[in-house]
Amino acid sequence: MFDNLKKKISEAVNKIVKREDAKKEEGQEIAGAKETAIINGPERKQEEIDGDIPQSSSKEEPISDSYAPIAKPAAPIKDAYREEKAQEQKKEEKAQPRLSLKTKIKGAILGRSRLDRGEIEDFAESIRSSLLESEVSYDTADEITSDIRKRLAEGDIDTRKVREELNSTVRESLREVLEKGRKGVDLGLFVSDRIASGKTPVKILFLGPNGTGKTTTMAKIAHMLKSKKISCVLSASDTFRAAAIEQTVYHGERVGVPVIKSGYGADPASIAFDAIAYAKSHNIDVVLVDSAGRQETNRNLIGEVQKIARVVKPDLTIFVGESISGNVLPNQIKEFSKFVAIDGIILTKLDCDSKGGNAISITNTTGIPILFFGIGEGYDALAPYSIDFVIGSIAPN
Ligand SMILES: Nc1nc2c(ncn2[C@@H]2O[C@H](COP(=O)(O)OP(=O)(O)O)[C@@H](O)[C@H]2O)c(=O)[nH]1
Ligand SMILES: [Mg+2]
Structure with missing residues (x-):
């Protein structure tokens, strides 16, 4: 990365x-x-300074080798004024290299x-x-x-x-x-605070384009919360993409959290509604709601995610975007956020991104904070956003 x-x-x-x-x-x-000359101070004349440097030949010595300086013929001096001017110019020339x-x-x-x-x-x-x-x-x-x-x-x-x-x-x-950049919430603390003040279940909605890692990231968050002894249920609300329900069930089993599901084509909002009811009746702290991927330009599907948000009333809405989608990502986020308020971004696949520009500028460009980086396919491959992490990865000490 x-x-x-x-x-x-x-x-x-x-x-x-x-x-x-x-x-x-x-x-x-x-x-x-010339070190000695300079250290001895500016009072010394340039001629004295030059005298400190060993010369290749003296005036008395016969010019015998090819490296010896060639003597210039003395120019006839016409008058005292010219002589003075020539001296001044010479002084100036010598002064410059000293500076x-x-x-x-x-x-x-x-x-x-x-x-x-x-x-x-x-x-x-x-x-x-x-x-x-x-x-x-x-x-x-x-x-x-x-x-x-x-x-x-x-x-x-x-x-x-x-x-x-x-x-x-x-x-x-x-x-x-x-x-x-705007600071995002610490998800673990946010959830703990809600639990402490009895505002459960905490509802977190995941949305974004196709294949960015929404379902995987939801499972990573469930794994993280579970490690903090916070209980979760997954809502398999992608009823659109082939195998999406099975994938959610698979993750739920591996992470060890229940999954609420229905059939393909079922209303994703009503599955989320059932998951919330399940959480209430089973005293579960957090409901994690998946959704089908959609393009920001598809108004029908955007309307559907708006409906999920209306029914669920999420405490946190998280946009899951791929780091590798480059310059397209800011626009995707801006378009989505016209219809659904987004609280934070999880930037996935940073591990496959040799560029990583979005990790640097997406928050300043969209005004929405990054909460986590997805840095691999495993359940532990989720790094909390940190400026030190970004800087340390780009320009290490
Ligand atoms: N390398 C890498 N792969 C990831 C990351 N997050 C998700 N993936 C993979 O991306 C693919 C699509 O993920 P998925 O959760 O199905 O995306 P969704 O369509 O948005 O739900 C899967 O193969 C994931 O394992 C990540 O941070 N790094
Ligand atoms: Mg999915």
């Missing part, structure tokens, strides 16, 4: 690390030659320096295109890269740890943007 994005970010970081290493080497070479030398030495010896504007721009742009390639939404990719740009333009980085510094900048910018 996130493998592609992780690789791209690491490539962008490496590019800057290489450039900074080259700069550092250059700085150290010059520093090695850049100081900057280089600052990086090489003191270890802190600001990336130049070109480098910052290059880095931010590489990160932006990596995010977009990984299907992070346009706005979120822009927000993250603007934050990176700002951080790098405002602060020096430790030139001895360029890689760590850039990774840490990426992490901070990701955190800054992810933390703006």
Whole structure:
């Protein structure tokens, strides 16, 4: 998961690390030659500083080898004014390399320096295109890269740890943007609170497109609640797709929770109604209601899920969407939420998604929080949403 994005970010970081290493080497070479001169302070004249550097030949020595500098013929000096001007220009030329030398030495010896504007721009742009390639939404990719740009333009980085510094900048910018997203409920706590205040059974409805993992995820949630000693019943309310009822019964048996079912073509809302009645009569804490997958554009089927929601009056309505559906997902969620209020998203199949962009931007784009990530087919393969999990997977320490 996130493998592609992780690789791209690491490539962008490496590019800057290489450039900074080259700069550092250059700085150290010059520093090695002129270190004493600089440390002794600015009062010393350039000629004295140059005198500290071993020269390849002195004036007295005969020019005998091919590396020796070629002596320039002295230019005739016409008047005192020209002489003065020439001296001034010479002074200026000598002064310039000393300034850049100081900057280089600052990086090489003191270890802190600001990336130049070109480098910052290059880095931010590489990160932006990596995010977009990984299907992070346009706005979120822009927000993250603007934050990176700002951080790098405002602060020096430790030139001895360029890689760590850039990774840490990426992490901070990701955190800054992810933390703006709406926080979802902690499902375990939410249910426990309801039970404690006697508001049972707690009803949770799962909806979303076809094949995204609704039934599997419902079974994962039942497994998780059961491990917290919270009792559940499953409502096999997908009466549409072939084998959907058998699949729910199979999961119910494996997880060890009862399943309320009817035949294919039966009204999904009335099965849910029966499941609620069963929970009440058997003192069961939670009713998990499945539904048939549907496209957000199919008004009839959307009408059916609205009916389930009307009858069940869910305490939580969860959209189950595939991480791998990329840029299509935000639209699916927006369309569904026009008809049914969605409290949270479970983003499945993150384990098969080398991009993972939706995990980063879906909350900011839709305003709906992610509650869990589906990270495999097993009942334990459900990870509670956490910003640290996302950041740690993309730009590790
Ligand atoms: N790799 C992986 N597969 C998943 C995940 N969630 C569900 N699946 C698989 O996706 C397929 C469709 O799941 P299903 O629950 O039938 O989807 P539904 O049509 O939405 O109910 C099944 O093979 C599941 O095992 C997940 O997080 N990761
Ligand atoms: Mg299903």
